[in-house]
Amino acid sequence: MLAVHFGAGNIGRGFIGNLLYHSKYETCFVDVNSEIVNLLNEKNEYRVVLAEPTQEEVTIKNVRAINSASNPEQVIAAIAEADLVTTAIGPNILPLIAGLIADGLRKRVEQTDKPLNIIACENMIGGSSLLKEKIFEKLTADEQSQFEGRFGFPDSAVDRIVPNQVNVDKLMVKVEPFYEWVVEEPKIIGEKPPVKGITYVQELVPYIERKLFTVNTGHALAAYFGYYFGMDTINHAMENKQILELVEGALKESGAFLVEKYGFNEEEHNKYIQKIIGRFSNSYIVDEVTRVARSPIRKLGPNDRLVSPARQYQEIVGKNPEYLLKGIAAALMYGFQGDEEAVQVQAAINEQGLETTIEKLTQLDGTSSLVKGIIEQYHQL
Numbered sequence: 001m002l003a004v005h006f007g008a009g010n011i012g013r014g015f016i017g018n019l020l021y022h023s024k025y026e027t028c029f030v031d032v033n034s035e036i037v038n039l040l041n042e043k044n045e046y047r048v049v050l051a052e053p054t055q056e057e058v059t060i061k062n063v064r065a066i067n068s069a070s071n072p073e074q075v076i077a078a079i080a081e082a083d084l085v086t087t088a089i090g091p092n093i094l095p096l097i098a099g100l101i102a103d104g105l106r107k108r109v110e111q112t113d114k115p116l117n118i119i120a121c122e123n124m125i126g127g128s129s130l131l132k133e134k135i136f137e138k139l140t141a142d143e144q145s146q147f148e149g150r151f152g153f154p155d156s157a158v159d160r161i162v163p164n165q166v167n168v169d170k171l172m173v174k175v176e177p178f179y180e181w182v183v184e185e186p187k188i189i190g191e192k193p194p195v196k197g198i199t200y201v202q203e204l205v206p207y208i209e210r211k212l213f214t215v216n217t218g219h220a221l222a223a224y225f226g227y228y229f230g231m232d233t234i235n236h237a238m239e240n241k242q243i244l245e246l247v248e249g250a251l252k253e254s255g256a257f258l259v260e261k262y263g264f265n266e267e268e269h270n271k272y273i274q275k276i277i278g279r280f281s282n283s284y285i286v287d288e289v290t291r292v293a294r295s296p297i298r299k300l301g302p303n304d305r306l307v308s309p310a311r312q313y314q315e316i317v318g319k320n321p322e323y324l325l326k327g328i329a330a331a332l333m334y335g336f337q338g339d340e341e342a343v344q345v346q347a348a349i350n351e352q353g354l355e356t357t358i359e360k361l362t363q364l365d366g367t368s369s370l371v372k373g374i375i376e377q378y379h380q381l
Ligand SMILES: NC(=O)c1ccc[n+]([C@@H]2O[C@H](COP(=O)([O-])OP(=O)(O)OC[C@H]3O[C@@H](n4cnc5c(N)ncnc54)[C@H](O)[C@@H]3O)[C@@H](O)[C@H]2O)c1
Pocket: 006, 007, 008, 009, 010, 011, 012, 030, 031, 032, 033, 068, 088, 089, 090, 091, 093, 096, 097, 121, 122, 123, 158, 159, 160, 161, 162, 163
């Protein structure tokens, strides 16, 4: 079985590639990083090390790679033959690979009528659906109806902390032991990809909201307040009592509406929160706050980990959240010069003012109590 995976980065090698290998796939990574592509083709294997006391190590074999910038025709040929296509490249990049996947699917229908599933493994609600939309924009009406029944785009939620890292062995990747990959079954076309480690569910939204609005909400608060208080890594940030309290406060708020909305067991949800806080504090992982804080414009978006839980808390619990608004305020203050989006947010606040910037980024109404609350928290920082 052949899997074509876009993005040979942290999650691509450290998580998806790992599960694919253990499920007997040959994995063809697609990336634009020529160093990583060349190394994968030279070695055809790489190591994954667990960030825990045993430092257990596995070797992932049966891998190769294609540089999509220089060899797009090879990617097209690989998609035409693939049994599964996955991505872990970042939400902002999905639209950029849509044309190449569309060409691969066109070639495929000339060769075979075998169905194919394309699964985006990104931190966002509806990643595969967005990819489908972008691919379908490239197609004629006839192609759209032909592709509709043949290619599935099930949404998914992926969870495993894989920090940025520079190792002597450049292909090696250190990952936390925990992982979860949930895929929505009803949108699968043909047989379910037999990947050991995927949990298939009938409805994905509760899982992705629980993951994004717990793991990523808490992580974002740890990162933005970590940066604010001058911390370098997430586990150092979590050692700070004030930050721990802020993270716990935000997770109690997101937990309150998640439990109410989806009927999760409250006690189980509290255990889930505590487990996540333990994961953030893993001292075997060096996860820089600037990785977790990356792309604040995306993270301040209306459907992302800060604004969506704040809005849903207000709608479902019936009052303004406190900690989630503090988190949004801290994200608005994030001025790391090495992050293009952080620089843009600071420039927008200086040029257009705080309220207009909040309205534009969050799509919240400037007169709403949520925006007023964010401004109040911002001025308190
Ligand atoms: N790292 C984590 O802890 C983690 C966990 C869960 C989900 N995710 C999600 O996985 C996705 C990837 O994150 P990551 O941490 O692995 O990032 P990363 O930067 O380590 O990897 C992304 C890879 O995509 C490649 N890439 C960029 N543009 C490309 C293009 N046009 N075509 C092909 N490849 C391209 C990059 O060269 C890089 O190798 C993101 O959506 C992230 O939110 C990350």
